Amino acid sequence: xxxxYIKITxxxxxxxxxxxxxxxxxxxxxxxxxxxxxxxxxxxxxxTITKTGDVLSWIQNNNGKTDTTSFVISSSSGNWNQDDxxxxxxxxxxxxxxxxxxxxxxxxxxxxxTLSLKVSEAETETYIFNINIITYP
Numbered sequence: 001x002x003x004x005y006i007k008i009t010x011x012x013x014x015x016x017x018x019x020x021x022x023x024x025x026x027x028x029x030x031x032x033x034x035x036x037x038x039x040x041x042x043x044x045x046x047x048t049i050t051k052t053g054d055v056l057s058w059i060q061n062n063n064g065k066t067d068t069t070s071f072v073i074s075s076s077s078g079n080w081n082q083d084d085x086x087x088x089x090x091x092x093x094x095x096x097x098x099x100x101x102x103x104x105x106x107x108x109x110x111x112x113x114t115l116s117l118k119v120s121e122a123e124t125e126t127y128i129f130n131i132n133i134i135t136y137p
Contacts, residue, residue, distance in 0.1 A: 027082055028052050028137050031104075031113055033129035047129060049102075049113060052137075056093055056102055058115065071095045071102070080104065082136050085111055093117075100124075106134075 031049040035042050046061040056071045071093035080087040086106040093100050100117035111131035118124045 026076065027080060029082075030135045030137070031111070031129065031131045032133040033113070033131055035130060037128040037130075038126065049115075049129065051091070056091060069095065071100070080106065085134050 029051050031047075033047045033049070035044050036047060037043075048059040048061075050057045050059070051073070054073045056073055058069045058071075060067045060069075072095070073091045073093055075092045076089060078087065078089040080089045084106075086108070087104075088106070089104045091102045091104075093102055095117070098117055098119060100115065103114040103116075105112050105114070111134055113129040113131055115127040115129070116124055117126075
């Protein structure tokens with residue numbers, strides 16, 4: 001009887017270690033936002049943020065001009081449920097010699113993305129995106 005309990009315990013541990021594809025921090029996505037909050041001010045800039053593998057790209061569309069900034073993702077933590085776009089994931093990112101993070105927060109009230117980039121020892125630039133649309137490839 002003791003062997004049955006041990007086998008059930010091992011089975012539960014193994015099954016619990018597998019993470020559903022719908023709840024993970026390694027999914028790819030595309031986010032769309034119509035405005036950005038920076039330096040405490042809302043600015044109307046259409047943005048698309050894509051995560052593909054270890055790359056996070058921010059595509060800005062402003063007055064007919066497109067500018068793309070790509071970051072390398074070095075790590076991530078948290079969980080995201082793509083079935084209902086709820087959860088919290090933090091990506092550590094870098095571009096050239098600058099380090100930063102992209103935080104994706106999905107709640108019942110909506111989805112917000114926050115991009116923070118340390119541009120000097122004393123200064124961090126922060127951009128907050130109210131996400132209008134989120135899609136998964």
